[in-house]
Amino acid sequence: xxxxxxxxxxxxxxxxxxxxxxxxxxPEGGAVGILGANGxxxxxxxxxxxxxxxxxxxxxxxxxxxxxMRPEQVAxxxxxxxxxxxxxxxxxxxxxxxxxxxxxxxxxxQIAEDIDFLLxxxxxxxSRIRSNASALSGGEQQMLAxxxxxxxxxxxxxxxxxxxGLAPSTAKDVYAAIARLRRESGIAMLVVExxxxxxxxxxxxxxxxxxxxxxLSGSTAELKGNDDIRRAYLGA
Amino acid sequence: xxxxxxxxxxxxxxxxxxxxxxxxxxxxLVNQATGIVNFAQGGMAVLSAYIALVLVNLFAPAxxxxxxxxxxxxxxAAISFVLGALVERLIIRRFEGGDPDTAxxxxxxxxxxITGICGIVWSYNYLPFPWFFSTGDAFRVGGVTISWWALTxxxxxxxxxxLLQLLFRGTKLGLALRAVADNPQSAALSGLRVGGxxxxxxxxxxxxxxxxxxxxxxxxxLAPNMLEEALVYALAAVIxxxxxxxxxxxxxxxxxxVLENLAxxxxxxxxxxxxxxxxxxxxxxxxxxxxxxxxxxxxxxxFGRKSVVRV
Numbered sequence: 248x249x250x251x252x253x254x255x256x257x258x259x260x261x262x263x264x265x266x267x268x269x270x271x272x273x274p275e276g277g278a279v280g281i282l283g284a285n286g287x288x289x290x291x292x293x294x295x296x297x298x299x300x301x302x303x304x305x306x307x308x309x310x311x312x313x314x315x316m317r318p319e320q321v322a323x324x325x326x327x328x329x330x331x332x333x334x335x336x337x338x339x340x341x342x343x344x345x346x347x348x349x350x351x352x353x354x355x356x357q358i359a360e361d362i363d364f365l366l367x368x369x370x371x372x373x374s375r376i377r378s379n380a381s382a383l384s385g386g387e388q389q390m391l392a393x394x395x396x397x398x399x400x401x402x403x404x405x406x407x408x409x410x411x412g413l414a415p416s417t418a419k420d421v422y423a424a425i426a427r428l429r430r431e432s433g434i435a436m437l438v439v440e441x442x443x444x445x446x447x448x449x450x451x452x453x454x455x456x457x458x459x460x461x462x463l464s465g466s467t468a469e470l471k472g473n474d475d476i477r478r479a480y481l482g483a
Numbered sequence: 484x485x486x487x488x489x490x491x492x493x494x495x496x497x498x499x500x501x502x503x504x505x506x507x508x509x510x511x512l513v514n515q516a517t518g519i520v521n522f523a524q525g526g527m528a529v530l531s532a533y534i535a536l537v538l539v540n541l542f543a544p545a546x547x548x549x550x551x552x553x554x555x556x557x558x559x560a561a562i563s564f565v566l567g568a569l570v571e572r573l574i575i576r577r578f579e580g581g582d583p584d585t586a587x588x589x590x591x592x593x594x595x596x597i598t599g600i601c602g603i604v605w606s607y608n609y610l611p612f613p614w615f616f617s618t619g620d621a622f623r624v625g626g627v628t629i630s631w632w633a634l635t636x637x638x639x640x641x642x643x644x645x646l647l648q649l650l651f652r653g654t655k656l657g658l659a660l661r662a663v664a665d666n667p668q669s670a671a672l673s674g675l676r677v678g679g680x681x682x683x684x685x686x687x688x689x690x691x692x693x694x695x696x697x698x699x700x701x702x703x704x705l706a707p708n709m710l711e712e713a714l715v716y717a718l719a720a721v722i723x724x725x726x727x728x729x730x731x732x733x734x735x736x737x738x739x740x741v742l743e744n745l746a747x748x749x750x751x752x753x754x755x756x757x758x759x760x761x762x763x764x765x766x767x768x769x770x771x772x773x774x775x776x777x778x779x780x781x782x783x784x785x786f787g788r789k790s791v792v793r794v
Contacts, residue, residue: 297672299668299671299672317671318668318671318672319671319674319675319676319677322671322672322673322674323674327672327673328672329672330668330669330672334666334668334669334672335666335669336661336662336665336666336669336670337665337666338661338665338727338788339658339661339662339665343658343661343662346658347658347659347662347670347673347675348673350655350658350659350662350673350674350675351673351674395673396672396673399673399674
């Protein structure tokens with residue numbers, strides 16, 4: 248049984264139907280990418296999972312339907328969503344951001360260890376631990392956002408375009424760190440990304456969305472060999 | 484004009500400033516959490532003072548006035564907490580995420596409603612509010628006369644500030660409140676119950692208001708519009724200090740009040756002449772002149788942060 252299972256998920260903003268039948272699976276410990284053009288419904292799919300938009304269809308996490316739950320309930324079940332545009336807490340320090348991430352946890356000692364682990368992974372954050380998040384660079388903020396989500400000790404990490412607004416080299420660094428995070432923690436991930444090459448550095452399989460529907464899915468190896476995909480998303 | 488007079492004016496200014504500071508803190512707290520300026524903060528505080536008065540009269544025969552006062556103030560603060568939380572849940576919640584102007588109009592409506600209810604239930608006449616000592620009581624130190632009322636007000640507000648600081652910087656609840664104020668969506672994604680935390684924020688603000696009401700009621704006597712003037716000063720302080728800065732609001736509240744007191748005496752005539760100038764009758768212009776200057780020179784407030792929106 249997959250950890251997360253979406254079947255024919257629909258969603259609309261007012262009269263505008265944005266999702267019109269999205270289906271995808273994330274296996275336990277797996278990493279799945281969602282590719283698609285602007286407006287294909289990638290971000291909305293993630294929002295439907297974390298309960299920040301109302302959705303139809305079936306959304307099952309760990310054998311239990313989470314459709315219609317509030318965001319804080321979904322978070323409590325073990326899904327951590329890093330929203331588009333980072334969503335760090337600007338007036339809180341780096342450490343405080345991490346503590347907010349760990350809000351629902353009670354294991355103090357383990358929390359301290361996890362903070363240490365993340366600061367080793369993102370050394371830039373260690374030197375800025377007392378700075379307000381708003382004072383960090385774009386790349387550092389993205390790293391902080393990912394770290395804060397990780398602090399919740401989630402079973403599934405949802406990342407919405409971690410490369411958005413970052414210089415290409417910074418985006419690469421961020422993805423390298425995400426890949427390491429995955430290797431060392433074994434956490435399952437669902438990653439939305441415009442830049443397919445970056446996504447492929449982390450995920451093992453991909454679902455392609457077009458106008459609110461999943462039209463294609465397969466392993467990264469399969470899709471890399473697919474000419475249409477190469478043309479549309481890999482620029483080659 | 485002696486040094487003694489000068490010190491006395493400052494202490495009295497700080498005493499009145501304490502009332503403005505408590506209200507200003509409440510306004511900043513609410514604004515930080517919900518982005519709304521709550522014009523009903525003063526009205527809610529007056530209601531709390533009436534509740535305290537009812538409780539004092541209820542307990543006093545059994546416990547004596549002093550114990551009854553302590554008990555009544557604590558109970559009224561607790562009731563205020565619940566009322567503040569309910570106001571958020573039942574009224575303000577409907578406006579959150581919408582146009583803040585609409586919400587502000589709703590708080591003005593709430594102010595009118597609460598003032599009206601207080602008037603109907605307790606009349607518009609001034610009711611004496613008991614206190615631990617007469618508000619005229621004073622002591623002298625080195626030629627300076629200092630009123631006990633001013634001294635206790637200052638003390639109370641200092642204690643409240645320290646407690647607030649401990650709450651916000653030292654506890655998990657405080658961290659959660661700040662997280663929700665900073666970015667409610669992200670906070671929810673980390674599993675924080677945003678709705679409940681907003682109610683708690685409004686509850687704490689109402690408690691601050693209730694403290695302001697309890698300090699000022701014995702001095703001015705209790706009436707439905709008792710805090711109207713204080714609310715104007717508190718709003719001025721909040722704008723001068725910065726809408727997002729609790730420290731700024733308190734410093735500005737004390738500053739406005741002290742400067743106003745000094746201006747009333749030292750600028751009673753234009754210096755060097757006998758032409759009447761500010762004086763006691765016109766001292767209310769002082770906060771507005773300061774407000775005007777701050778808005779022209781530093782619109783985010785002296786301690787406020789300019790909000791930069793990154794795209």
